[in-house]
Amino acid sequence: MFGFEDEIAFVDVETTGFDPARHEIIEVAAVVARGPEVVQRFSTLVKPSQPVPLEIVELTGIDDDILADAPRVEEALAGVAEIVGDRDVVAHNASFDRAFASASGWEHPRGEAAWLDSLELARIALPRMRSHRLVDLARAFGLLVEPAHRATADVETLARLWRVLLGALDDLPAGVLAGVLGVSGGPQWPLARVVAHIAAARPQVGLDLKRLRHERLRKERQCSLKDAREAELAPVPVDEVAAEFDDLGAVGRMYEDYERRAEQVEMARAVTEALNEGRHLAVEAGTGVGKSVAYLVPAARFALANDVSVGVATKTNALMDQLLYRELPALAREMPELRYVGLKGYERYLCLRKLGRVLDSGGGSDAEDRAIAAMLVSWVASTSWGDLDAVNVHWRPSARRSVAASAAECTKKRCPYYAVCYVHGQRRRARQAHVVVTNHSLLFRDVVSGNQILPPIRHWVVDEAHGAESEAREQLSSAVSSSGCAASLATLSARGRHGLLESLRARLGADDSARERVEGLIPLVHETALIATSFFSEIGELVIPGAYGREAERITPRDREEGPWTRAAAVGWALVKRLDRIIDQGREAITALEEASEETAELRADLVGQLTALADAREALALILEGDDERYVHVVRSEQRGQAVEVAAESLLYDVGEALAERFYPEVMSVIYTSATIAVGEDFSYFARAVGLDRLPEGSLATLRLASSYDFDRQMTVYVPRGIAPPNSPRYLEDLERVLFDVHVAMGGSVLTLFTNAQDMETLYRRLAERLRSEGLRLIVQSRGASARRIADEFIGDERLSLFATKSFWEGFDAKGDTLRCVVVARLPFAQPDDPLMEARKERENRVWWERYYLPAAIIELKQAAGRLIRSSTDTGCLVLADGRLSSGAHYAPRFLKALPVSDVELVPVEELRETIAARFGRPASSAAR
Ligand code: SF4
Incomplete structure (x- = not known):
């Protein structure tokens, strides 16, 4: 039983390493708890046959001297077995403790089924926690028993945490527990008994993703802002903005221990002037100036005064989070009309349609995928923004791709989840927000797309601007990678219901005209996948292998005349030809599918998405194979990712400044770049050249260098x-x-x-x-x-x-x-x-x-x-x-x-x-x- 008052055992081990075949237990502890009370305890150090490694001594404080007289592991585990009996046993990351116990000769009388993993349960019950490590959860709830990383203390901590987890599970909205059970893999999943026990005491409601989202969206308001270019803009009085930094101004009221900083006010004045005059500005503000508030206040005042949006782009998620969760909420308390929103790229958000599909297929093919699916079900109920970066799991790329939104695969208004979609919801909110916070990557992707992604924002602040050139280059360059190519081809050609083409074929009638075209694609895609593997293996050979993970090699004109690149290029062109055939035949299939039944509409949209991804890969491949566009530097890159090697062929844009001068600045009225490090001495020319500000007419750029507020x-x-x-x-x-x-x-x-x-x-x-x-x-x-x-x-x-x-x-x-x-x-x-x-x-x-x-x-x-x-x-x-x-x-x-x-x-x-x-x-x- 798993009620709050039921009796249950908890176990924890400390070991000499992570591998039960090579490492050994050095401490073990078990407790039995009845409700909040621990009724039995057992713990002992354990003498291993080998010395304790240094890093373990540092982590646990357990060294060989302390272990000199400790019992052997058999004796220690006999003590554990005695107090655990045949009760269910909880461990944090249970497979680890169980593997060590088992390797040392102790099996629970009921085997694996008796082991309950509190880490897995924590991810489901508390999906928004930044960390699910025992020590972090315990700290967050004030439950930590010291010293952490010692089995004796950790097992007590765990017993306390378990009740918190049961409570959190019980608090999840209606339908979530049913959804979790639906993807859990059935009764053989040990935690199924825990979830089912809690679910049984609540009203029986099935999972409905749309309802969960509607419940969170109920209170949103609607009112789009103007395009600044089409509006009559009123300047904001600079002195009024400066006054916000007085003790009684908005900024003075935002912080308890506020101290006015002259540099911060000077920056706020300069930002206001740039916005008012539609000029560009580069500000180097040393640490401690408080530059984020120095631009947020003028941006907010300007946006509110003119009913327009001002964009803020950051390089890192950390700064984006700081603005969204600290500075802007505080500012909005002082300026109640202020609306703001955070916006990232498609792939950062959960796609509800994809999640729905994963849930329909039982959560995935293995236990790890099912555990993530279970966690996502409860997370949907608790997140407004659907930002996958906030989900604290160690994603396998394939697992993340299976639920992450993607521009290519999104079926937009044809999607049944469109009205409650995270991605489009954020974009709708962005059209109504005075301050839109995004990252460099999305800002420059929007430039590349011709402003198809973001609302028309004509005033930008680019913070952490020292990273702007490299992010702009990433977006303005093109690349084709082994994993990206393989994923698209595998999505098309996988067997059974996981494969797009097979699924389509299964839904088409024998006399459907689209069926023949879809069937014709299947062998072609298989063949192309083989050529793609061979191409990436050939170019992978070109990169000098190094011991440190990431290597890059430039493809020079000379390489194109002789040597291994010429061989790889021949395979590359064969790949281009196959991709052309897939794209042509795929388009024919899409046209034919227009005539097919409604049932295939969603799969048809998926096919459009995959063909778009392959067309992009084909263009990137052709660009590097042709190699005659001097705007690019052509590179082959290889990177070790876990056990796999990722190989990519890239065409890097050489002069980012030129591209921004042509495609970005003509579309905006004012861009304010700021960072603690963009000048060399007093000189901004390196930065101005990097981002193309040096190509603008004289007088369109002002610069300001502010010393740090620190001494x-x-x-x-x-x-x-x-x-x-x-x-x-x-x-x-x-x-x-x-x-x-x-x-x-x-x-x-x-x-x-x-x-x-x-x-x-x-x-x-x-x-x-x-x-x-x-x-x-x-x-x-x-x-x-x-x-x-x-x-x-x-x-x-x-x-x-x-x-x-x-x-x-x-x-x-x-x-x-x-x-x-x-x-x-x-x-x-x-x-x-x-x-x-x-x-x-x-x-x-x-x-x-x-x-x-x-x-x-x-x-x-x-x-x-x-x-x-x-x-x-x-x-x-x-x-x-x-x-x-x-x-x-x-x-x-x-x-x-x-x-x-x-x-x-x-x-x-x-x-x-x-x-x-x-x-x-x-x-x-x-x-x-x-
Ligand atoms: S609208 Fe697009 S991103 Fe949103 S749920 Fe549907 S397919 Fe996914």
Whole structure:
């Protein structure tokens, strides 16, 4: 039974690793709870046959000394078996605990059926939680028993959490539990008994996705705004906007501990003027200026005054969420008429039609897919926006594709869910919103589509503008990938009811004229899939295999004359021809299907979608095979994704600025670009060139550079160690190891080291982790394939922890206070010399490429790295620039150092570095590594 007062067992194990065939249990705990009360307890440490690995010691605090007198695993599990008896047993990620118990000789008397997975239940009962890890759920509900990551405490935490999960399950709207049971795979799914028990006590209602959505949509209002280009626009008085930043103004009222910042007001004034005058503006605002509020207030005032929309585009989801969930709700409280909305690309939203189909097919082919389907059912009932990024699951690409909306597959008004659709609902809301927050990717995709995606927005703020060029390039370029091609062909040709063509054939009568055409497509698609596999395997061979996941190779005119590319190109053209045949025959089938029964209408729309995707792939393929369009740089890229290798052929737009000057600026009245790092010194020319602002008539662009509101000279010290070898020296790693060791020890932890090279990072981690541990310091590394968010959370969660990281931590990573007191830059962030775009620039603009692109890009990236350190007015710390070129007279060194937000840099002999840093920032290391 699974009532709130019933008796149930909980089990947790700590182990030496993840693989039950190689690793062992080192602690096990079990409790039996009756209602809220734990009535029996058992726990013990367990002596393994091998030493406990360092990372496990660090995580759990369990080491070989503590385990010296512990019992063996058989004895420990006998104790567990005794108190569990034949009760149901709950574990968080139960398959893990069960696999270890089973490998060590304990089977529950009722086998797998008795194991209930609280992780799986949490995903269904609490679908909107950002994390479903035991520790995070427990913290969120105030249930955590310390110390976490110890079986004895975790099992108590779990027993408390279980009741919360049952309560949350009971709170789900009518019909959701029926939907969950429908995709669960039947009674053999252990949690089915739990869900069925709760469902039995409630009114019996079946799942209806449309009803669930209607319930959430009931209160929306309708009133579209004007196109600014067709409206008479009234300027907003600049002084009135500035007054909003007074203590009694809107901004003053938004924050409890508000302090007026002169830089923020100056920026707000400049943004207001740009909007009023229909001019473009580039603003570099150092950290702490509060630039998001500095543009949101003028944007909101301008939009409200004129009944138009102002768009805000961000690079990262983190900033988008900050605007949508923090700043804009606070602003809307002060300006009650203000409406705002967040808008992402199709593929970010749940497609209800696809979900309906997944539910009809029983949730998917395996348990993992069914678990996700069950979670999505309850999530539909609790989300207004349908943003799949907010679903906390580890998606397999195929699982996400099976429920994600896609422009190509969307049947729009013919879709039965159109009126309640997330994607179109958001687009409708966007037409009524004064502030539309989107991402760079959708903004530039809209430019490419000729404004087919977004409402007509003529005033834009592009935040995190340092990333605008690269996102615009991604959207203005074209690519065909092995997985994308394979997915489209597989959707067409899969057997049985999962295959589009087979499903169509099954619904067409023998004398239907469309049937023959559909049947003719089936072998053609199979054949094409084989050629596609062969093409991607050929081009995959062209990329020099590397140990670090992602490699790219430029296809030069010379490659097109001889060598392996010519072989691959021959297969590529064969693929183009097959795709042409599929597209032609597919179109004939679509025409014939117009005559067929209503029953095939939806599948016909799907066929249109898949053919559109294949036509796009065909165009991208032909572009790289022809290779004569000089606007592009042609590249083959290969990337390791889990066990699979993704190969893509790309044509990268060389001059993004030119394309934006032609296609974006003529359609808008004002674009305000802003970032903490878009200028080199006082010079905006690198950025202006990158986004095409330099091609506009004189006077159409204003620039503004605002220093940080923080006192960097007081808060940050920059050290450049003198006497270390430059990166091309054989002594480089040895010297860097010394610097890193000294810095970590001097700081007593809380150090973030940023690398440009993953191989260097891993080598130095291997050399230093143990050494630092013996000093009482714990170091982690951003390992390949690991989630950057999880590593960031771990780093932020432990004040003394230090981290070695690569690219994803150079920008956007935010760790305030004592968690991060020192940033080390291991090497100046110059682009890799074999980066295809940089290579092409060097070739095409030989004399100026260094000064125009290579150097400014690296300087801006260094500024980004420095920006990680000081995140609030009370932060203090040091930046260590451990690249020997800075102290050995490289001619560009002063350019890097001058770009930093401090007036002075300390050159310190490497042998004095430790003492110097310790004297200013040192604190004793903790007595033991945790
Ligand atoms: S309208 Fe398009 S995106 Fe929305 S549910 Fe239907 S098919 Fe999916």
